[in-house]
Amino acid sequence: MRWKNRGHEYDHVYHKMNEKTGFYLFGAGDYGRQFLHIFETEIQIKGYIDNDPRKHERFINGKMCYSVDEVSLERNEGIIVTMSQIARVKAIEQLKQLGYKKNEDFFVIEEFLSVYYVYKKNMVYFSSISFLPSTVCNLNCKNCLNFNPFAKQFYVREWDELIKDVDLFFSCVDRIMLFHISGGEPMIYKHTADLAEYIAHNYGDRIDTLRTVTNGTIVPKDEVLEKLSRCNIEVTVDDYREAVPRFNGRFDELIRKFEEYKINYYINKADSWIDLAPDKTDYSDLTDDQLEMHRESCSQSWQELRSGKLYNCNYAAYATVAGIAGEQDLEEVYDLTQFGADKKKELVEFRLGYTTKGYTNFCKRCRGFTPENSEEVEPALQTGLL
Ligand code: SF4
Incomplete structure (x- = not known):
C-alpha cells in the first residue's frame, strides 16, 4: 500500500469499525483465541466462524462456532479474520464471494488490533x-x-x-x-x-x-531448558518427523525434556x-x-x-x-x-x-x-x- 495521506490512512476504517456493535471472529484457532483474550471486554464478540466442520455447533473459548454460510451479518455487524497469513487467503476470498467488503464489512486481525488501539487509546x-x-x-x-x-x-x-x-x-x-x-x-x-x-x-x-520455535531436531542443554522454564514463553515444536525421520529420537527426547521442565510447548x-x-x-x-x-x-x-x-x-x-x-x-x-x-x-x-x-x-x-x-x-x- 502506498502512503497518500500519512498519519490518516485509517481514519475511514476506524469510522467503519466504530459503527459496528458486534463482531464474529473468522478463525477459531490460535489467533482467534489470542484476539478474544485481548478484546472480550472491549467489543461485543458474537461467536466464531470456522471452516473446520468439527468445530461447528460447539463452544470454543466460551463462544459458539458457526460455518460461514450460517452467519448472515446485520448492517451494524462485522467480521474479523483471525487466521494465519496462509489460512486467511481462502477465508478472504470466501467473504468477498459473499459480497462482503474489506474494511467495511470485514477486517483482518492486524489492522483491527492496531487501528482500534491507536485511534481509541493513542x-x-x-x-x-x-x-x-x-x-x-x-x-x-x-x-x-x-x-x-x-x-x-x-x-x-x-x-x-x-x-x-x-x-x-x-x-x-x-x-x-x-x-x-x-x-x-x-x-x-x-x-x-x-x-x-x-x-x-x-x-x-x-x-x-x-x-519461540524449534524444528524439533535439537535438544537444548539442561541449563537452557531451566532458563526457558523460568520465563513465560511458549515454544512451537514443528513436527518434521516425516520429512527428516533420522531426527525422530531427538524429537521424542525434546518433548520429554519439555515435559520434565514444564515448558509450555505446542506441536x-x-x-x-x-x-x-x-x-x-x-x-x-x-x-x-x-x-x-x-x-x-x-x-x-x-x-x-x-x-x-x-x-x-x-x-x-x-x-x-x-x-x-x-x-x-x-x-x-x-x-x-x-x-x-x-x-x-x-x-x-x-x-x-x-x-x-x-x-x-x-x-x-x-x-x-x-x-x-x-x-x-x-x-x-x-x-x-x-
Ligand atoms: S510475501 Fe512476497 S509478495 Fe508478499 S509482500 Fe512479501 S515480498 Fe511482496
Whole structure:
C-alpha cells in the first residue's frame, strides 16, 4: 500500500469499525483465541466462524462456532479474520464471494488490533513481530521462507545488538500480541534462552504471548531448558518427523525434556507449506501500480525487527539477506530511532504495510500469499547435503 495521506490512512476504517456493535471472529484457532483474550471486554464478540466442520455447533473459548454460510451479518455487524497469513487467503476470498467488503464489512486481525488501539487509546499495539537472533539452521529445507538454500551468507547477531533492538522496540511500541523469537533454528543460537529471559523480565507485562520455535531436531542443554522454564514463553515444536525421520529420537527426547521442565510447548504439524517461488518468478515487467496491487493482494502479515529498523515484509528482508532480492530498498524499512510520540499512527500504518513506494523490491520475484499462488509444497523437504 502506498502512503497518500500519512498519519490518516485509517481514519475511514476506524469510522467503519466504530459503527459496528458486534463482531464474529473468522478463525477459531490460535489467533482467534489470542484476539478474544485481548478484546472480550472491549467489543461485543458474537461467536466464531470456522471452516473446520468439527468445530461447528460447539463452544470454543466460551463462544459458539458457526460455518460461514450460517452467519448472515446485520448492517451494524462485522467480521474479523483471525487466521494465519496462509489460512486467511481462502477465508478472504470466501467473504468477498459473499459480497462482503474489506474494511467495511470485514477486517483482518492486524489492522483491527492496531487501528482500534491507536485511534481509541493513542497506543501503539502491534499484532506481532519477528525477531531473529541468527539465520543459521541445521536443516536445509527446499522451500525455507528464510531462503536459506539460496543464502550466500548467514548472520549471527551479538548480544548487545539484540538488547539494543529490544529496548528500542519497546520505547516505540506500547504493547504487542505476539513477540516471536525466530530463526534460523533458535535452539542453536547460544543466547536464545538469555534473550527470552531478558524480554520476559523487562517487557513481559507488555506482551500477550512471548513465543519461540524449534524444528524439533535439537535438544537444548539442561541449563537452557531451566532458563526457558523460568520465563513465560511458549515454544512451537514443528513436527518434521516425516520429512527428516533420522531426527525422530531427538524429537521424542525434546518433548520429554519439555515435559520434565514444564515448558509450555505446542506441536505444530503443517499439512503443507507455501512456495513463494523466487527461482520461478519474474514480475519485473509490471508497472508500479501493478506491483502495488500484487503487494496489496498478498496476505503476508509479518515484519522483522533488526538493527533498529522494521522491515515492511519479513520475507523480503530475508530474501535480501540471502542475496536474492538485490540491494536493500530504504523505502522498505522504518527507522525506529526516528520515531516520536507524534508518529504513532504513521508507525502503525507502516506496520500494516504502508510505504512510500507501496511494494518491496522482492515483490518482483515473489508469488506472495495470494489467491493465485496455490502451489502447496511438502513441509521441510530437504535439499542438498546436511
Ligand atoms: S515480498 Fe511482496 S509478495 Fe512476497 S510475501 Fe512479501 S509482500 Fe508478499
